[in-house]
Amino acid sequence: MSTPSSSTTPFWEQAWKDAQPALSSIRASLASFPALSPRILRVGQLDAELLDQELLGVLKEPVNKALGQIKSAYETRFDPEVALVIATVLYKFSMWDQGATYGAKLQDLKYRASRAPHPTNLTPSGLPRRSLLLHAALTVLLPYLHTRIRMYALDRAWPDAPSNHRKRKTWDFLVRLESIHSTLSLFGFIAFLYDGRYRTIADRILRLRLVPARPIVTRNVSYEFMNRQMVWHSFTEFLIFLVPLVNTPTIRRKIAKVYSNAHPSALLSLVSFASSSSTSPENGKGNGSASLPARRGKYWTFPPDQCAICASNASYNISNITGGTAAIYPSYRITGVQNEYAHELGEDEDKDAMPSYPITTPYITSCGHVYCYFCLSEKMISAAKDLADGGGGDEGSMWECLRCGEGVRTCERLVGVDKSESDSVSDLEVDGRSDRISDIGEDIDAEYSAG
Structure with missing residues (x-):
């Protein structure tokens, strides 16, 4: 009785060897097919723009409040300048250095130039230097100039000037430019909804488009922000219901009283009042010694014969x-x-x-x-x-x-x-x-x- 030889190969290994010519032909045919570009969602590009606007508002609000504490008029007077400075800083650390705004990074998107630039004219992000300079001028500098010119014209009543006055003509020209920009923005947005390539007019002029930052793009919906917003909304409604029930004048007076008792100037006023009372002729305790000045009001030097x-x-x-x-x-x-x-x-x-x-x-x-x-x-x-x-x-x-x-x-x-x-x-x-x-x-x- 004979036994099988150890040199006999298994059947699966023999099948793998027989399939190699067919697999090689398939790999060769795949190289001739065009590469598939990942799908770019339009909603992701629009969300990136909204996130950029929200980030600018969040950073601008505390600065405006700080200026309002210095002088109330500064909060609205320097609002365009504050927005310009913050937008410039954000553009430098996002678009110039990384090739994508912070909103686009949250959506796993980045900018890519349609035209291949010269290697010596690139920014740290790899985008053309000239294109980014023009993009910054159109998206950062031009809105500031428009806001400042419009505020200047409204402060000096250019719309109310006579129709033949140069101020009125300048205002009509500014309004006409705004209408043209709104019309172009509308057609550009319609084109974006059709092909999903260029989100804004500046992107379309400079041929800068948003592309996925990674080969595989997944859009995961996170409900964390929604849950946080619901919690804050409920908390706000609770405060709106509770605050009218709190007697704020009494609390404010008590805090002011505690502060006045702890403040040295308030203690000095109390000591001076006690000293002047103890040395007054009515009490018969005056010893002729020097005492602290009496407490004074805002109109202590006002003539006594007037109110x-x-x-x-x-x-x-x-x-x-x-x-x-x-x-x-x-x-x-x-x-x-x-x-x-x-x-x-x-x-x-x-x-x-x-x-x-x-x-x-x-x-x-x-x-x-x-x-x-x-x-x-x-x-x-x-x-x-x-x-x-x-x-x-x-x-x-x-x-x-x-x-x-x-x-x-x-x-x-x-x-x-x-x-x-x-x-x-x-x-x-x-x-x-x-x-x-x-x-x-x-x-x-x-x-x-x-x-």
Whole structure:
């Protein structure tokens, strides 16, 4: 009985050897077929553009808020410049260095030039230097110039100029250019929907198109952003429901009170108030020693025969007219707006004259200062309303005197006014106590400079 030889090959190995000529012919035929280009989704290109716009807005918002903290007008005044700087930085670190914007990178896309550039004129991303410079001018610099020119024209009322004026003609030309650009953008977008090659007009002019960054492109839908957006939306609705129920005026007053107690200047004011009270003649404890200066309000140098509340309201109204901050200075000179209006009305008003705010129906406060009845009642009613809304009884809810800065608890009708002096308040008598407010004249400036 004979055994099979060990040199006999298995059947599968013999079949593999027999199939080699056929496999070689198939490989040779595949080389003649054109290479398949991966499919480029249009929605991915549009999402890349939206992501770039959102990134620019996210980076621009905190910068504008920081400028608004310096001055409220800076937030809108320098908005185009902020957008230009941020867009330039993003373009340098994305398109120039990597050949794709950050939005395109999130979509696994990159730019590719249709024309083969010279090897010496390439950027670090491998794209033509000239094409990227023109692309940056069209996508970054040109929108800034358009925004700035449009803001300049609207600030100077070019649309309201006569039809034959050069400003109106320039504005009509700008509007015509905007219409042409909108029309070209519409046709370019229709062409993009048809062939999916060039997303914007700048890409079509420079022959720059988005292609997949990897041979195999998969579009995985992630719901992480959607879930986060739903959470924030629910949290926002909860805050909208909760915030009106919180008594914010009381919390703000308590925080201000704690801060004033912890601040050194507030402690100095309390010490000076206690020192002045202990050394006053009424207490009979004055020892003639030097004490800290008494607490002072914003209008502590204002003449006592005039209403400081009227002056404060006038300063607020002037600031609304001029769009700035109008302050009452110690010299009490009329501002430029007042001088201009006085000149237009034909009034013989000296520019160095002091505005007059005479006290009508005088009322004296618990701290010993006199104001108009209507001005004082308005302030105290507002303070009482805030106190009622706050539901607390802290001192911070009282109205503070504009002369001494103390909280006004009560006020009474001023009696014993000398009728012979119609333009000033004199001989004050309240509850059997008589005070004399004299004409301080030049002593106001001397006291202010000494303080």
